[in-house]
Amino acid sequence: MDHHQQYFSPPPHHHDSVSANTWPSVLLMEAAHAVAEKNHHRLKHLMWLLNELSSPYGDTNQKLSAYFLQSLFTCIMDSGDRCYQILSSAADKMLSFESTRNMELKFQEVSPWTTFGHVACNGAIMEAFNGKTKLHIIDVSTTYCTQWPTFMDAIATGTDQTPHLRLTTVIAAKFCGAGVQKVMREISHRMEKFARLMGVPFKLNVLHHSGDLSELNMKRLDIQDDEALAINLNGTFRSVCSHRRDHLLSMFHGLNPNILTIVEEEADLNMGSFNGFEFLKGFQECLRWFRVYFEALDESFPTTSSQRLMLERSAGRAVMNLVACSPEESVERRETAAKWSSRLHACGFSPVRCRDEVSDDVVALLRRYREGWSTNTAETVAGIFLRWKETPVVWASAWKPI
Template sequence: MERSVYAASGKHFLQQYPNQHIYGQLDMHGTNQPQTSHTSTSLSTSDSGEPGVDGKWASRLLRECARAISNKDSGKIHHLLWMLNELASPYGECDQKLASYFLQALFCKATQSGLRCFKTLTSVAEKSHSFDSARKLILKFQEVSPWTTFGHVASNGAILEAFEGESKLHIIDISNTLCTQWPTLLEALATRNDETPRLKLTVVVSESIVRSVMKEISQRMEKFARLMGVPFEFNVISGLNNLGELTKEGLGVQDDEAVAVNCIGALRKAEVEERGAVIRMFQSLRPRVVTVVEEEADLSSSRNDFVKCFEECLRFYTLYFEMLEESFVPTSNERLMLERECSRSILKVLACDDESGVGDCETREKGSQWCERLKEAFSPMAFSDDVVDDVKALLRRYRAGWGLVVPQEEDSSSGIYLTWKEEPVVWASAWKP
């Protein structure tokens, strides 16, 4: 079978992103004040113990503030939030941006306004979906970073190999990719040496995705399948409260279909306590392969310890923001939009109470943690040399700093890791019953 090396062609990338929302900087009396931009980006400690500006400052101030919130030290909270407000800027360099977006979450945590703020930001984002601007954003992000295409290439390769020789295919797509990975797979199916198979694609989407966006995606996917000459059926499932509501009957799985379950950035959206049940539901579908891609961060084991959760959240998003800073030009609107999308995730993790039903949402776990869960129902599949070579070829398209880690066979973890400056940031894996 001939397989395309890279993820879907740029012109087929379809995704929506939120409106550009600026967090209004507030003084501690609740009044708006002009943002102060500082050219210095570092912090030191004076003889009096007060922070001064001349070393890397954002992480130190943010950690101090998180500890003060955990200890309910209102005086210190007030002082540190005021200082962060003076130094932070969503338009500055990396430290200033981290301070700005984490300040929003810390302020909401301290004032117990996280859920209200999150709902407001989400509502604003949902009203501003633009297909054209989203397409441009994805094109640019795919152009400068393999953050998402890494998972596309690895998953597509494993799915194509699992479907070898099958004539009736069904992919259950439970992901946040909005079909951006599938045009390449359609191309590969169209060039198979044997008869072109029939493909059914069932996409499970969240309520936040605007119906008009999915209609546009459906039309483009069907048009592209016709162009490729691949018999194609496209179905959308929405309106679910959680992934545990999915069933074989609801997904329309037929006994004569070769099934693949594709999960990219999806399992973290299931409640932590429900993840085992979701994985067992996948097992009931008797899939040929299950592909799982998740970002490498542990926000699960520390979710009852605010300081530890904050530390891991800060570690992960510092890597992400630094990657964006080095990948995009300073004036990039696309970079700003991606950062603001992250600001909602940071707020969701740190400032939305668990009982709200939002705090657990998108609770990330590391690859080793997902492996322990998945091994209860599936066996790990090593990516073939061909798939690994495809991923390596993909990474060569990007700037220096990106890498690939393939664990040794004796390693207890499975899958492969995308690294940024030798730090694992995205984990991809494949599983069989």
């Protein structure tokens, strides 16, 4: 037997012996095997069984099973790209400023999943901007500008002469609809109002880009020679096509920023084609990763939470994008810190050491949350990790051009 096949061979079909905590992974891996082997009879039985056990409103296992089952179904029907676009368009139509704000703020209140990256990157950017009077931040992130009020407060109170701040926020999405644009208009008004309150000379420019981020015309960023430049990439680099990531980093390198900060989730979610070893390997990692994420949500949010439901549905769309969509349409393919670091080194960037003050700020941040969260550095890669129950989940680092 081929060692790949042996490693991923499904266990015996005695489902009554499967533990209450492992049944989704066992049954879903068996279903993935059936997809890869085109065993339609076996797949039909497994999908019926999973459908009986799954619910997007149940416990972690039931929710995990429901979203992966949906993704496997669209995979075998060869409708992943179309279904993902329909779900994304529907989510965009439901988007409002109030629901988005409530979701982001509640998530940041109960979990450091996003605030960890904010604190780590803000500290690095502040250090790079020390003594500069005209600042420009190019922000490509998924957290709706919630990183920047704290940064504004820091530059308003931390210097004798408040510098001028220009923020260019790039909203890059293949399905960038009217809902996101409406939300960003309201965010722009509120950011400008907050800047006036803090006494920070401020200008915000929102760029909507509907294609792959690597196709962005850099002239739209309006880089000025007399400004200190920071590029902040928070949770969005995974949306770039794999074969275009080095190209985009090289383009950012050409802008000669004072600093580039990057925050990404620590997973290797590079799914292969719908048959063979790479698909099974990617599917297994996908299961592992989203189990960690769903468990962290369950333990952070109250039992009934509309904000948690929004996050779970977004994760469900990510699962479909990974499992059922063609590689050229995938916008969720995460890479590990080691892989990102290798790319950054190859594109002419050098890591910036995380200062003790920044590490202390991150540790202080984690004290605000329930037990289970921690941070650490790695010997083999730059930056710092956020860990949930000893599992690295988010990586943040800072870089500068060589």
